[in-house]
Each structure stands twice: as structure tokens, then as C-alpha cells.
Amino acid sequence: MKPPIARKAVLVLGMMLCISLPVTEKAHAGDTYSARVTADHLNVRSEPAASSKIVSSLSNGAVITVSDEAYGWLKIKVGQKTGWVAGQYVKKLSNSTATAGNPAASPAKTATTNTSKSEATPKSAVGNATASKHGVVSADKLWMRSGPGTNNEATELLQKGAALTIVKRENGWLQVRTTAGKTGWVSGRYVDETGGSVTAQTARKTGGLRGKVIVLDPGHGGDDPGVIGNKYKTIEKTINLSTAQYVAEELRRAGAKVVMTRTSDKEQPELSQRAALGSKQQADAFVSIHYNASPKKVSGTLTFYYSESKDRPLARSIEARLGQGGGIKSNGISYGNYHVLRENKQPSVLLELGFLTDASDESVVRKDDYQRKAARAIAAGLNDYFGG
Template sequence: MKYGKLIKILVIVFVLPFLIIISQKYQIKVINSQTGWRINVDAKQAKIKSQIKTPKRMTATNTIKAMVEVNGLNVRKQPSLSSSVIGILNAGTKITINEEQSGWAKVETSSGEMGWINTNYISIETATNHKTQPVSGSTTSNESIQNNLESLKGKTIVLDPGHGGNDVGTTSIVGTYEKTLTLATAQVVEQKLEKAGANVIMTRTNDTFIPLEQRAGLSNKNHADAFISFHYNCFNAPSINGVTDFYYQNSKDSALATDLLNKIVKTTGLNNDGTKFDDLDVLRNNSRPCTLIELGYLSNKQDDSIVETSAYRDQVAQGVYLGLLDYFSSQKQDRLS
């Protein structure tokens, strides 16, 4: 009897408060207001959840956004000039870059077209923080693509906007003076090259006439790495069109003229009328590598409708930039060989 009372007292003192706490924690009200009980699974579920690792989403490619800068950019099946062309992109086309390999980018357009294009003809817009999966040992990033567009740092480039002042040059079929177009073009090229690190010198910066010997003299005085004179053409046969440029001394000038013309034709989409010799004052009196470029025929309706646009000047600037990269790269290789 004494032991029974003792047990009851122990139950009341120690066990009952614990049961009350348990009942308060796990007692619930059901729909009919009756009291019910729920199983204590919180701790177990928490333990299970802690053991489950949320899988990370693996991204095989990153999503670098870019835009095509030229018209008629070939999309190829493989990253090679010898690969078949499977499409063409024009300036302003938005693309997503998935992979990069030795100056080529595997891209996808908003319409779902996929293929490889040369990174020299695109500009990077934005990029996500995703990492890329290397392809053939290469990497894909803003930096790797932009590094393909080499710097012109340390190069002195003299740009010569043809004509000026009382020398208006030729006149377009809509009445625009050649001198106006050459200055506007050279100014856009100037901005492009300075952005790439070049030291750019303009023979004229406004509507002023500069004697031809002074233009060549400015190139000689500053030991220019390249002298480029900008002009627009005219012919009495309105069907004649295209872009051409000239050199005076083959060994000194023809490589520069050829590299610039090839890239300008590629970025503008105008016909290639070839590189030719001509005995021009700004070339003959120039001891530095030099060329004079005729950037289309103002007498041709189709050429004129293109060359008088700001978009065309941007394309010319891109072509000059890329042509100079090719030229200086080949000069460096010749010195090393």
C-alpha cells in the first residue's frame, strides 16, 4: 500500500507534466471540433531532408549575348573557312554564343538557326555567370572572344579625308559633296581605331582644303605605320559600282591596300573592284605604307543609296579596323620568319 501511493505520487510529479506538454504540442482540432492526435514526424522529416542534396543544374554552355556587325556574314557548318555555308546573317542580328574555338563562335539566332561564325564580325553585349563546357581545349567567355579582336596600341595611323574646302570632289546623284562624305567616314574610322588603342592623326578635321603634299608630309613627319586616304568614286556610266583602292610602291603599299580592301568589301557587301597601281600625289610623296580607297560610286544609284548612310560608315570603320589587324599581323610574321 505504501509503495502504491509512492508510485502515484511519482507519476503525478514527474510523468503527468511531461504528458501535458506532449498533449499540448501534438493535440489538434479536427473538423467536428473533436480532439485528435498527430504523429511527431517533424524531426524525422528534417533529418531526411538534410540528407537529400538538391542537384545542381549543369549547364553545358554559357549564354553570351552578341550582335552581328556586318551584312552577309556566313554561317558555316563547322569552324573553318573551308566548311560549307549553311546560312547568312546581316548586321543587327541578335545571337547567342554557345561555344568558341580559335576565333570561331558557335551561335544560335532567335529564330533557332545554328552554326559557326567568325568572331571578328560580332560585338559582345551581355553575358551570364554560367561556366562553359570547354570544346576541343578552348574556352568560351567575353574575354576570350574579345581577345580575338587584337589591340592597335602603339600604332600611328594617319587618316586623310579626301578633298575639303573649295575642293568639293565629286557630287552624288542626290547632291551630296564627296568632301562631306569623306570627312564623316574618316571621323567614324578615327573613333574605331582610337578605341582599339591606335594613335590617330587626321589630315583635316573640318571643311578645310589641305594641299596634297602636306597630307603626305604629315604621314612622313609622324612615321605613320599606315596612311589611308578616303575618297568616293564617280563615272559617266551609272552602272559601274563597287569599291577599289590604290597603291604606288608595290613592296611598301600593296599589302596594306589588299588587306584593307578585302575586309572593307566583306563588311560592307559592296563589289570588289580590286587593288590597283596609280601615280597619286598622296601616295607617290609618301614614304610610309599608304593607300587611297574609293569607297563606292556616287554616280551609281545602288551604291549611293548605301554609302550615304551612317550604317555604311560604321561598316567601313569595321573593315578598316580588321584590315589593319590583318596587315600588322602579317608584318609581324614576316619579321619573325
């Protein structure tokens, strides 16, 4: 047995290491996948930050190989050079499958930096037809307009769940055709897209939360504390659990059945067990709850999805509510190659509800008031997703 002073020294050293080591998302060796650039012009930078040097640029449609992810940025190879691009302007190819890394590793922290609007030129698809895509209105009510923009005349009021065929795109707006044959433009933010028929999508989006099975996954646990806050030393695993419990309260109140991957801070289920629980329970949705970290000054929430067709609509619904009433700013949605998403057969998202490495975020998210607000937003997003 070590003398008390020696034990204390070891404990202090361990805490210093936990706090000081940067926590980032690193793709495991061999974890690569192909993706396509969706912006007209995309900067390639020397580091995963908007302030770093531009080393190259890519045009719309360029196919790239992604080998790493960090802070919402993707590491790619351009010719003989490597660089980083903002992940929000890249779409993983559906026929590209990443090689699974170490499935027992805890999900690492991935953050987004506040990239400037000039980081990429949005894709302009005026006159370019889509590949016969369909969508469903996700907002309670949505105006269809005569052109792509709010300055154009409103021609039709669409209701939530309305089935649409997408004809063209322009700067975030979609030219759509309704089942009645009427054509107009709507904001793409309020349309959940699907590659095939909307019949199944419409069927899913009915009835709200009542009777739905939701798996909540409070990240980390047991010997894995997750992130430790810089200022208040907030332990991530603890507030992951408390936030998930608040979400569970909201969901049960709305008539949903809730299943938790863990119910105490002593439990530490494997990532494979967490992902498999959704299938075992035949869940309608899987939500993994985390708080974030970054060696850079970054704040706000971030919602991750893996599958464009299976997960992205759920991510959009929850993020929209977090952005409206979560209590801190939202950084939007982003592709994330996490085990609990990648190996999950159910619609699933991973939520990062604030940065424990940012003093302002930590001071807010550690309080019950914020966690309850976030829980209400998450529940509302799920209700929207199911057409409530």
C-alpha cells in the same frame, strides 16, 4: 553686286557643270612609266572599257610604256597605235619612276569597269621558279596543300605571320617553303609578298593596332567638294570626313593613335601637306578616304596602292575586309599614281568606297550605317596588316 536672280543663275550653272562634267584620272603631260604584262595574254582595247574594240594583244613579260590612267585602265602605245589595257594585269617596273605632274591638283577620280574574265589569260608559272621572293601569311589561319587548289589534300595549318619562301606560282596559288623546311601550296590571296628577307615584315606584323600611329586623310575639303552625287547630290568631301571620323573612332578604340589631315569641311590642305604628314608623325600607315565617280555605269569599292613592296600588302589587307563586310561589292586592288601615295614615305593606300555617280551606290554610301560598316572593315584590315 549681282541682282539675286543673276546670282541664282550663276549658282545653278555652276552646279550643273560640277555634276555633268565627267571626272576621270588623267596623267599630266610627261607622266609616263614602264610596266610589264603579268598575264599570259592581254587584250589591248580602243577605249578604257571591256566592251570596246580589241586592237591588239600582248604576251606575258611584254614591257610597255603607260601614259595615262582612267577607270582602272592604262593607256599604252603598241607600235604606232595607242590603246588601253586592264591595269590589274600590269605591274609597274620598280626602276621606272613617273614624272610628277601638278602636285597641287586634287586627286582625280579613277574607277574600274567590270572587266570580263576573258580580258586576260592569267599567268601560269608551273615549273618556273620565282626570283627568291618571300612572304608572310596574312590570314588568321591558312591551310598548306599538296597541290595548287582547294581540291588537294591539306597538309599543314599555317598561322598568321608565318614566314614563307615562294618557290613557284600557278593560277593564283603559291608553292612555298616554311622556315621548318616543309613545302606545299597556299592561296596567294592570303600571303603578303616582299622581295627580300621576311624578318622586318614579320616584326612589323605583330601586336595589332595598339600603339600604332595611323594618318587618316579625308579627301578634298574647303572649296573643293570632290564628286557631287547624281541622284541625292551627296557631297563627297562631307562623307569623306564623316567616314574618316568613324574610322578614327574604331582605331582609337583599338588603342591606335589617329592623326587627321583635316577635321572640318572648311579645311583644304595641299596634297603635299597630306603626304608629308605621315613622315612628320612617323606613321605606321596612311589611309586616304574618297568616294568615286565615272561617266560609265560602274559600282563598288576600289583600293589603290603605289608601291608594290611598301603599299600593296596594306591594300590587300584592307580590301579583303571591305570585300567581306563593307556593305557593297569590292572591285579589288589596283595600282594608282596619286600624289598622296607616290610622294608618301609611309605604307599608304587610297580607298574609293563607292560611286556617287551610281544611284544604287549613292543611296547606300550616304547613310551612316554604311559608313560605320566601312569604318569597321578598314580598321579590321589595318589590324590584320599589323598582325592583330
